[in-house]
């Protein structure tokens with residue numbers, strides 16, 4: 045049975061996303077403790093796919109995922125899942141709110157309940173740990189007093205819910221990716237997203253030129269993030285998500301232009317959007333517009349048209 049690794053341990057939000065993306069009759073799920081470990085297991089072929097968080101609507105990008113996707117042997121996203129995120133505060137049975145001195149969670153988890161912690165547990169020290177479920181596991185082991193965890197964590201660790209439905213922003217969501225080794229792309233659906241990472245040449249206007257290639261082809265950006273290249277201070281990798289699929293000519297044409305223009309371009313996948321938003325493509329960037337233009341140039345070159 046093909047295995048899907050996910051950022052665990054059991055009881056993370058990522059496990060819920062992996063369950064939504066996997067077919068229970070076809071896939072076995074494998075929890076791994078870090079995001080790099082999930083991506084490494086995909087690269088080595090130990091698992092068929094891996095599920096990792098990529099961005100949260102409140103706290104933004106998940107840097108460990110961006111670095112794991114941008115560096116090392118290529119992996120590509122074949123699906124995404126967007127999950128509403130609210131938390132439960134878990135304690136060992138018998139713990140009273142007044143006794144809580146330490147509260148552990150993933151840094152993104154802590155950032156999403158900062159206001160709640162200030163209002164309800166003002167004396168507690170927030171401790172960043174590997175994952176929200178790792179926090180629950182550590183509370184069970186007696187390392188910390190409380191964990192800010194996914195609601196499902198209580199099914200895996202014998203803890204008590206001190207509070208449920210905790211979230212400073214009520215409709216917060218996290219987006220997850222299912223990544224595999226490069227292979228056949230998922231079929232275009234008309235509601236797709238393409239992810240890529242590019243290192244622009246370090247000169248005036250280079251980023252604007254890169255974005256211009258997209259604008260010229262009427263490609264809508266859904267996300268733009270920068271991470272240091274880690275080689276030289278002041279040099280960045282740009283992570284771009286755009287509406288559309290590499291199978292569409294305007295996306296292929298734009299990627300070819302970026303490949304000519306940039307020091308480095310890496311394709312991170314074309315995959316259906318969870319929200320099903322259809323990409324609006326109008327003349328002059330529809331596939332038929334590109335095909336007609338290519339035919340015309342070919343005919344001019346043959347001396348048949350002018």
Ligand SMILES: O=C(O)C(=O)C[C@]1(C(=O)O)C=C[C@@H](O)C=C1
Pocket residue numbers: 051055056057058059097099100106129150152153174175176177194218
């Ligand atoms: O620790 C978890 O439960 C995760 O799945 C990670 C993660 C994240 O990286 O953003 C996922 C969703 C929440 O926003 C908090 C933490």
